[in-house]
Amino acid sequence: MAIGQYGQVAGVAARGVARRVRAVAVLLLALWVWLPAATARAEDGHDLWLRYRALPAAQADAGRAVAAALAAPDASPTQAATREELLRGLGGLFGGAPAMTARIDRDGVLVAGTPASSPVLAKLGLDLSALGDEGYLVRSLRIDGHAATVIAANSDIGVLYGAFHFLRLAQSGQSLSGLDVRETPKVKVRVLNHWDNLDRYVERGYAGQSIWDWHKLPGWLDPRYTDYARANASIGINGTVLNNVNTSAQMLTPQYLEKARALAGVLRPYGLKVYLSARFSAPIEIGGLQTADPLDPAVRRWWQAKADEIYRAIPDFGGFLVKANSEGQPGPQDYGRSHADGANMLAEALAPHGGIVMWRAFVYSHEEPDDRAKQAYSEFVPYDGRFAANVLVQVKNGAIDFQPREPFHPLFGAMPKTPLMMEFQITKEYLGFATHLAYLAPMYQEALQADTHARGPGSTVARVVDGSLEGHALTGMAGVANIGSDRNWSGSQFDQANWYAFGRLAWDPHADAAQIARDWTRMTFSTDPAVVTPIVDMMMGSREAVVDYMTPLGLHHLMGRGHHYGPAPWVEGGPRADWTSVYYHRADARGIGFDRSASGSNAVAQYAPAVAAQFGDIATVPEPFLLWFHHVPWDHRMASGRILWDELVHRYGRGVDYVASMRRTWAGLAGRIDAERHAEVAAFLAIQEQEAQWWRDASIAYFQTFSKRPLPKGEKLPPHPLAYYQSLQFPFAPGDGK
Known part of the structure; x- marks a missing residue:
């Protein structure tokens, strides 16, 4: 409004002002009533899989009959969170929150609690002895002649997990009668690793800024922190590493520990412990010492004092995640010490408080390697059994770096005396980012499910991770998160499924990927089989499609230098050979692939003999890993009957075709999915098809310079010469390291 208009308003009669004020007030009141309802109906992905939208009438009626009333305590923060979640979920799904009760005097009462918190459960004498601290029981039974359902556990957090399981059954349209569920986590430490910097930049993040607003902490606790905690608790995640593994020592200063303390207070009721990435050289950078040598007494005392300080602020602090002597990060090798020396020093400081060390095995030496895939094994296996009891060695699923496909890391099964923690990447650094x-x-x-054969057939990686193979009690699984300030949390609707799936598999590494996809789809989009079936089918083939159009047949690390966006198999030069693409594919006039057999780098020798024999023989190696382990002639005959060159071209095209088919499937769901999310996914699938075609064309144009062979009949030539693809530059691609 212009200044002159303000003067006119000032001259209006008081009665006119009053009328206008009343009219504005009525309008604002109407907007205030309408906007929350409109916002609640909005579908932008912010609610994740906890949408709690009303079920179809028949399912809602059946649900109300099972949970017409709720008996749940709220004396502790976790009890209050459980009660609030059940009221929220049941009210949204069944069209009205259940009545609260303290007695079983009717059918359809849902009882949630522990024997200590619920008088009803105390009288039942349920056998909860095998459930531990986090397990739960969900059972249909009769109490005093009335039909009831109980969610029972030994601890408040177990009850919360059980409540989320019950809500998952309801939300996904499954029957709530005749329930008899007993669940305990198979992995003890189930954490997200946030590669978030203190300036809110997220390394390898594709969903906006960090959700941790460090500048406003501890004074402002964003409500998103609570929603973040709810989402993680719903899938059994029990810890979060707040900061990047490429960390700043400032994270351990009093100023930032106070901020971490505030976050811990929000996350604690939902069973999430806070962990911090610790910079190994912190005693020098913030402690005033001249060394960070792990065997130096002054250094050990400094870390012990720092641990004491942290636990005074955060009594349930989980411990440290450490990246050391990798990609330029400081570590014990700087002082001639071993990884075990460094990890054990920190473990000693944390042990009196019950904390753990998660020591990453993603390392490679400063020397020029003959094969980077071998280095973690070489540096860690000699120290098997020499790590402290509260140390987990955190190992990536493959030996290179979160590629679209890698064989399982040879460390799994090679360190029987040391608990190994799986590290998966949820953010898709090498699989197309968020789009x-x-x-x-x-x-x-x-x-x-890969078999290490460490103790004969059946020695799966899952059994290494859950401790059952070697009898380890301390077990863990970590996922590198892609969670940020975007409204949909993960950069896209379908990237939420990877967060969800990680949590479910961290709880149970033996769970089925397809069943997880079905549950997520029912909770996220619809319980209608006409929606669920095509979406799940689309999801289950989607990763294989990415492998096809990016890195088929065992090729790897062919992405753009640094930012890892787009095809760049031609990358060479620079400070390290193993930071280039040509190092990994080794294409020449004879063939393509990295020879890791006995005649090459002999990386296969790091596997158990049965596995090494399979991978090391070109006749028996699974075709998905062919070019990972062998340099193969262009005219090698494949299982399809095609020669290798023709098969390579076929795989590239097959990946593009699958994306096109996903676009058609999704287009066919118009009207069955809310318009906003349908439009976003449709746009992203269009981007994906365009970029898949780019991958196919650029890769074929480059590798054809070595194969010197024509494309198979029916295959289209790339529309541009190789020089065009090589000229493309992306200096501001998201997620690159700083």
């Missing part, structure tokens, strides 16, 4: 639909649970499952 490519790639459901990662099949990739996770592929790694977990």
Whole structure:
């Protein structure tokens, strides 16, 4: 409004002003009533899989009959969170919150609690002895002659997990009668790793800024922190590493520990412990010492004092995640010490408080390697059994770096005396960022179900991770998160499925990827089979499609230098050979692939003999890993009957075709999915198809310079010469390291 208009308003009669004020007030009141309802109906992905939208009438009626009333305590923060979640969920799903009760005097009462918090459960004498601290029981039974359902556990957090399980059953349209569910987590430490910097930049993040607003903490606790905690608790995640593994020592200063303390207070009721990435050189950078040598007594005392300080602020602090002597990060090798020396020093400081160290095995030496895939094994296996009891060695699923496909890491099964923690990447650094639909649970499952043969057949990676193979009590799984300030949390609707799937597989590494996809789809989009079936089918083949159009047949690390966006198999030069693409594909006039057999780098020798024999023989190696382990002639005959060159071209095109088919499937769901989310996914699938075609064309144009062979009949030539693809530059691609 212009200044002159303000003068006119000032001259209006008092009665006119009053009328206008009343009219504005009525309008604002109407907007105040309408806007929350409109916002509640909005579907932008912010609610994740906890949407709690009303079920179809028949399912809602059946649900109300089971949970017409709720008996749940709220004396502790976790009890209050559980009660609030049940009221929220049941009210949204069944069209009205259940009545609150303290007695079983009718049918259809849902009882949630522990024997200590619920008089009703105390009288039942349920056997909860095998459930531990986090397990739960969900059971239909009769109490005093009335039909009831109980969610029972030994601890408040177990009850919360059980409540989320019950809501999952309801939300996904499953029957709530005749329930008899007993669940305990198979992995103890289930954490998200946030690669978030203190300036809110997220390394390898594709969903906006960090959700941790460090500048406003501790005074402002964003409500998103609570929603973040709810989402993680719903899938059994029990810890979060707040900061990047490439960390600043400032994270351990009193100023930032106070901020971490505030976050811990929000997350604690939902069972999430706070962990911090610790910079190994912190005693020098913020402690005033001249060394960070792990065997130096002054250094050890400094870390012990720092641990004491942290636990005074955060009594349930989980411990440290450490990246050391990798990619330029400081570590014990700077002082001639081992990884075990460094990890054990920190473990000693944390042990009196019950904390743990998660020591990453993603390392490679400063020397020029003959094969980077071998280095973690070489640096860690000699120290098997020498790590402290509260140390987990955190190992990536594959030996290179979160590629679209890698064989399982040879460390799994090679360190029987040391608990190994799985590290998966949820953010798709090498799989198309946020715009490519790639459901990662099949990739996770592929790694977990791989057989190490460490103790004969059946020695799966999952059994290494859950401790059952070697009898380890301390177990863990970590996921590198892609969670940020975007409204939909993950950069795209379908990337939420990877967060969800990670949590479910961290709880149970033996779970089925397809069933997880079905549950997520029912909770996220619809329980209508006409929606669920095509979406799940689309998801289950999506990761394989990315492998096809990016890195088929065992090719790897062919992405753009630094930012990892787009095809760049021609990358060479620079400070390290193993930071280039040509190092990994080794294409020449004879063939393509990295020879890791006995005649090459002999990386296969790091696997158990049965696995090494399979991978090391070109006749028996699974075709998905062919070019990972062998340099193969262009005219090698494949299982399809095609020669390798023709098969390579076929795989590239097959990946593009699958994306096109996903676009058609999704287009056919118009009207069955809310318009906003349908439009976003449709736009992203269009981007994915365009970029898949780019990958196909650029890769074929480059590799054809070595194969010197024509494209198979029916295959189209790339529309541009190789020089065009090589000229493309992306200096501001998101997620690159700083």
